[in-house]
Amino acid sequence: MSTELKSPDNPLVEIKSKWFYLFCIAIAVLIGLFTWTTPADPNLMGIEVFITIIALFIFGSIKYRIDKNAVTYGALLVILATFFPIWWPKSELRQEFMGSGWSAIATAFKENILTLHGLEGLVHADTMLFILGLTFFVGVISQTRLLETISMNILRIFEGRIFPTVLLISGLVSFASGIMDGVSMIGLTIRVLFIILIMAKVRQDGIKFIVMVSVVLTTVCGMWLAYGEPPNLIMKSNLGLKDSFFLQYAMPMAVAAFMVVAVFLFRLLRKKEIPLDELDVLEQNIADVRFLRAERKGDGKNLEDTLMEYSGQFGDKESRVMGLYHEGNHPISAMIMAGVNKETTHRFIEECLGKEFTAPVTSYYRHRMKREVPGELERETAETVVIDQLLKNTSLQRRASQIWGMLAFIPFIVLLIWHAKNHNVPLFVSSTAGFGFALLGILPHPKMYKLALREAAHEYKEYLFLFPLFLSITLLTTVGFFDQLKYAIEHGSAALGHAHLAVIQFLFSTFLSAILDNNVVADFASRAITGMSHMYLFAVSQIAGYATGGALTHIGSAQSVVAYAYILRHIDSKFTPLDWMRAMYKLGAVLCVTFIIMIYIMSFFFGA
């Protein structure tokens, strides 16, 4: 019935999906039998949806795990069994069926299932297709190594000073996260910041904190526009929010959050610096090195990943290599300094860069270690020229692909603007067009092209569990469940005042989103405020709430899941969810206080 996963510290038990499906089918049949003649209360559906959402959290966190797709698709069967007897007797479709027969069913099927408009109403199809295109678009852009190139240029502009470099990268990431997919953005951001922080010899705790801060950058600071975050797009779709709403309400909050983050970064990094003349040749050409790896191997690994894989082959030198690496030395340099045998080092270089690099790179690091000896610096420089020459063609290919990466933003942004002006233009065409153009940049590199598609498809699979949840929430709306919530909010607003109620919604969304998926919180909470007089204030409170909550725990958002996995794999394998909360509580508390003050200010200035 279950499979024990091999992990000596914390063995997880994977419950097979088929058993969960069978369990759900049995429940659905029972509900169908009991409610066919006497339909259930719509609240039962509300409870079922809520249990599904809680089950996602529980079976994604405890020892006994169930695949999240199995949880939501299985639960949908139960929800449909409850829904049908409530909806069908009073439905318009039934009346039309009595009058026109099966042609009414065929027409309804065509209108709701075979059109984008119909699917948008049921499962946010336009939004989900936009995210599909965006995931592939960013997947391709990341292969062009645009972010690495920009980051190294920023580091050079600030002459190696870490705080302004990290702050500017953070600013760019926050800006881009408003438009580009936050999950893809965080993957790139963490990798670039990690390299810079390692080179600057920042302590391990500091690196972990900045990796966690990247979640805040992409979720909270990226809320200034809807397009980067799926929950914001869902909010936009449900409430018919315009871009001007995000610029007027959400952008000030995003800017305030960025300023809070800047203070935390300043305290951590103000004295840190990288002496640029001490960067080795591979660090200076990091974009080319990564481009070359993806082009040759198509496996998406970088030098750090390969170092982890090779660590078992270092024997008694392993701890020394890792120590030198965490002190800021390049992986190859750390291996040579620790005295790892020649064959292993050569194999490592060959795997990462290619056979032609083995001799010059080994020689380069050997001369570099003895820089103080007369004549060694000249030999090091000579090897630098050889390595630069070997990377020349890669550099040209990378720049050619980056041109397409940048050109792709033209159709993407033009179509986004067209959509903003005319909502009849589907949203998804912008990201698909962006992907199409960016793809041209990496077409001549088949392995890289396949890697980009593979990684993007893998990432998009993480969103598939949302479709049944979206459908369930649409069904809840159909049976009038949210009318009751709306009634409660309207009465609460009359009794407490809209400002206090907005703050309560902010805190509630923060709490919910710290333990649940942001997309579900956004879809669920926004339905209850549709068409209200204070809808904009409530909407921004919810947006700020789920964005903040998403960064407070390791499972609060898709980005935090990515960041947590990265910390476990690359920085500290003993890092626990409690450590995450302990590290983030100060920043989280300051953000909450800032947002509460801003909600009160907004309610004062904007009123309704």
Added chain:
Amino acid sequence: MELLKINRRRFALAVIFAIAAVILLVPSALFASDGAAVAALDFPKICLFIAMPLMLAKVSSLIERVNQPAFKGRYVCQLS
């Protein structure tokens, strides 16, 4: 100059992609009845639009294969 040379074929593909996108999108967006372009952009068009970049990629790799000396040696020389 080198960059332009590298990008020559990609420019051609970009033009094809842009023309195909315009043919697919503009009539739906501008001339649909009641302004319901979203509804008008129905299933086959959605699939076609999403698949277009990948189809172009396939065309490009086929051109690449045809240009390979091995391919030319095997088929073109036999014909001549």
